Amino acid sequence: MLDFFIRFIPRAVGQGIPLMFGSVGETLTEKSGNLNLGTAGIMYVGGICGVIGAFLYETGTETMNPFLGIAIPLFCCLLGSLLMGLLYCFLTVSLRANQNVTGLAMTTFGVGFGNFFGGSLIKLSGADVPSIALSKSSGFFAAKLPFAERLGWFGKIFLSYSFLAYAAIVIALAASYVINKTRVGLNLRAVGESPATADAAGIDVIRYKYAATCIGAMISGLGGLYYVFDYASGVWSNDAFGDRGWLAIALVIFTIWEPIHSIWASIAFGGLYILHMFIPAGTNLAIKEIYQMAPFLATIFMLILTSIHNKKENQPPASLGLSYFREDR
Amino acid sequence: MRNRGVHFHISRRNDISWRKAWGIRCAVMALAFLLCGLITMAATGLNPIKVYAAMIDGNFGTSRRFWMLLQNMAVLLSISLALVPAFRMRFWNLGGDGQALMGALGAAACMILIGDKVPSFVLILIMAVASIVCGMVWAAIPAWFKAKFGTNETLFTLMMNYVAIQLVAFFVIVWEMPKGSGKIGIINQSTQAGWFPQIGGNKYLLNILIALLITVGVYIYMRYSKQGYELAVVGESGSTARYVGIKIQHVIIRTMMLSGALCGITGLLLVGGTDHTLTTTIVSGRGFTGVMVAWLAKFNPFVMILTTFLLVFLKGGSSEITTIFGLNQSFGDIITGVLLFFILGCDFFLNYTISMSKSGKEAA
Numbered sequence: 001m002l003d004f005f006i007r008f009i010p011r012a013v014g015q016g017i018p019l020m021f022g023s024v025g026e027t028l029t030e031k032s033g034n035l036n037l038g039t040a041g042i043m044y045v046g047g048i049c050g051v052i053g054a055f056l057y058e059t060g061t062e063t064m065n066p067f068l069g070i071a072i073p074l075f076c077c078l079l080g081s082l083l084m085g086l087l088y089c090f091l092t093v094s095l096r097a098n099q100n101v102t103g104l105a106m107t108t109f110g111v112g113f114g115n116f117f118g119g120s121l122i123k124l125s126g127a128d129v130p131s132i133a134l135s136k137s138s139g140f141f142a143a144k145l146p147f148a149e150r151l152g153w154f155g156k157i158f159l160s161y162s163f164l165a166y167a168a169i170v171i172a173l174a175a176s177y178v179i180n181k182t183r184v185g186l187n188l189r190a191v192g193e194s195p196a197t198a199d200a201a202g203i204d205v206i207r208y209k210y211a212a213t214c215i216g217a218m219i220s221g222l223g224g225l226y227y228v229f230d231y232a233s234g235v236w237s238n239d240a241f242g243d244r245g246w247l248a249i250a251l252v253i254f255t256i257w258e259p260i261h262s263i264w265a266s267i268a269f270g271g272l273y274i275l276h277m278f279i280p281a282g283t284n285l286a287i288k289e290i291y292q293m294a295p296f297l298a299t300i301f302m303l304i305l306t307s308i309h310n311k312k313e314n315q316p317p318a319s320l321g322l323s324y325f326r327e328d329r
Numbered sequence: 330m331r332n333r334g335v336h337f338h339i340s341r342r343n344d345i346s347w348r349k350a351w352g353i354r355c356a357v358m359a360l361a362f363l364l365c366g367l368i369t370m371a372a373t374g375l376n377p378i379k380v381y382a383a384m385i386d387g388n389f390g391t392s393r394r395f396w397m398l399l400q401n402m403a404v405l406l407s408i409s410l411a412l413v414p415a416f417r418m419r420f421w422n423l424g425g426d427g428q429a430l431m432g433a434l435g436a437a438a439c440m441i442l443i444g445d446k447v448p449s450f451v452l453i454l455i456m457a458v459a460s461i462v463c464g465m466v467w468a469a470i471p472a473w474f475k476a477k478f479g480t481n482e483t484l485f486t487l488m489m490n491y492v493a494i495q496l497v498a499f500f501v502i503v504w505e506m507p508k509g510s511g512k513i514g515i516i517n518q519s520t521q522a523g524w525f526p527q528i529g530g531n532k533y534l535l536n537i538l539i540a541l542l543i544t545v546g547v548y549i550y551m552r553y554s555k556q557g558y559e560l561a562v563v564g565e566s567g568s569t570a571r572y573v574g575i576k577i578q579h580v581i582i583r584t585m586m587l588s589g590a591l592c593g594i595t596g597l598l599l600v601g602g603t604d605h606t607l608t609t610t611i612v613s614g615r616g617f618t619g620v621m622v623a624w625l626a627k628f629n630p631f632v633m634i635l636t637t638f639l640l641v642f643l644k645g646g647s648s649e650i651t652t653i654f655g656l657n658q659s660f661g662d663i664i665t666g667v668l669l670f671f672i673l674g675c676d677f678f679l680n681y682t683i684s685m686s687k688s689g690k691e692a693a
Contacts, residue, residue, distance in 0.1 A: 102670075116660050
């Protein structure tokens with residue numbers, strides 16, 4: 001049994017971390033009243049920007065500096081996600097476009113952007129490598145704690161992850177603290193609940209919406225970065241990231257807009273994602289496809305469950321999805 | 330207000346003349362195309378005029394390409410139209426993909442299981458019923474929960490897409506031909522049972538006619554029927570609907586069933602009319618693109634023909650460019666995305682005016 005957990009849990013966590021980044025980022029965004037359905041696209045952009053940065057650095061230098069090897073992809077990823085966040089804000093906050101449609105357009109754009117550069121980067125840059133396999137950069141990202149190996153099962157289950165995985169947990173805790181315990185968080189929640197009231201109270205609604213959405217986008221983007229450099233060992237393959245962005249958005253509802261719940265919920269969903277690999281199906285390949293429904297069915301199930309248990313304190317921010325125009329009051 | 334001399338003041342437009350609105354739209358579109366050309370130039374190093382020439386050639390170059398354009402338009406248009414009633418009700422049906430996929434599954438199942446038992450004409454009718462029912466059921470499930478408990482429909486319908494994909498993946502393996510290939514080849518290749526008949530020697534004409542029929546049908550339904558009016562009231566204001574005695578739950582489920590049924594027909598068009606096979610990617614994200622098609626056209630079925638053309642043209646054109654330059658197919662998505670951003674932003678200038686006042690005294 002312990003043997004099973006040692007094999008299962010690290011993989012579940014590996015799958016769960018991108019979801020955690022995505023859902024924490026999206027929670028922060030939604031707290032400001034912006035429903036950003038572009039998270040799936042932002043995570044692609046975050047991933048591919050990191051890949052572009054690392055690719056240019058790896059092909060550009062002979063000896064790689066571990067610090068730069070991490071800093072360059074990280075910076076590129078954050079920059080790319082930030083730009084996506086700014087674009088979303090500009091369209092929905094400043095130009096008051098419909099949030100759902102803008103989000104879908106961003107997903108189309110982001111997934112296309114990722115797949116295009118993932119597929120054409122080698123040709124565009126004229127490098128003579130067969131495929132994008134950033135094993136060196138990935139090595140820096142996936143570096144684990146040196147003493148994890150020596151601690152037996154405890155080390156394997158709790159300590160065998162790279163720094164981004166722990167960063168995800170720290171970010172989730174920090175987001176939870178900021179939202180619930182600080183003045184800034186209080187203002188942010190006010191903006192999400194009732195922008196007109198917040199505006200009357202002297203809170204700069206536009207600035208809060210921009211800041212929360214952009215920071216949220218950057219956090220989400222890290223999910224893409226983690227996926228490529230840690231989970232996929234630096235190999236970009238088109239559409240590999242798949243539907244995780246949407247699951248991350250669904251997780252926000254499941255966690256009732258509390259980033260702290262996202263920590264365990266993401267890992268649980270990561271487990272569902274890989275469950276089909278651990279169920280013996282023999283030669284029956286078809287039934288494996290049915291098992292792969294697990295995360296989606298679970299999402300549906302939890303959506304229904306949260307809607308039936310309709311408590312007053314478990315509601316989305318009241319202005320979620322609506323754009324705010326001061327003169328419309 | 331800070332005093333900087335120049336002040337921008339944004340206010341809502343009361344109404345805008347027809348000519349001015351289209352002027353702004355055209356200007357924004359021209360700008361968008363210009364930017365897309367520049368992006369293409371940066372990616373391929375080709376001069377933009379050649380890029381546009383290649384795009385036009387990719388869509389209109391040969392009569393086969395032109396028919397492909399029309400055929401792709403027919404499929405995208407029908408799935409977009411399917412979403413209109415739901416969106417009018419403010420029900421975010423992002424499950425168009427899954428509903429169409431289920432329709433495709435229903436149609437393919439009929440072709441495979443009873444393809445050689447009934448005459449082709451009867452088979453097509455059975456396929457139509459099967460795909461409509463499949464699409465309908467797939468849409469009715471989230472609708473029921475939305476009506477009953479207010480379950481978030483955006484994500485529910487979205488997740489139903491993935492469940493549908495896995496279900497199709499399951500049946501693809503069950504029905505794989507030949508065994509072990511992991512895919513269903515062309516179904517009934519020799520007998521052509523269940524294939525749509527060719528009209529005047531053109532195999533896509535029936536698809537196009539059906540799409541046009543749906544366009545007119547949806548227009549009439551939304552504009553002149555009692556049901557169309559009811560769902561618009563539910564969309565505008567739930568309390569008004571309740572006040573005038575509209576059964577909201579009933580309307581939600583009925584509208585979504587209609588939406589799902591039309592998506593199912595799209596699946597039928599794909600399996601019976603064009604592809605004659607079943608894959609998990611047969612709908613290829615048209616359910617999402619359809620959301621944007623419908624939104625950009627402000628849900629007007631006839632304007633949707635134009636927006637469909639625009640998106641299909643871009644897709645066809647950019648796929649031509651990517652083939653010429655050996656680039657990745659996803660280039661089209663980037664161009665589409667950029668264009669959509671422009672059109673989304675454009676609405677602002679139709680609904681609001683920006684006026685500038687030089688002296689800041691008043692505001693300060």
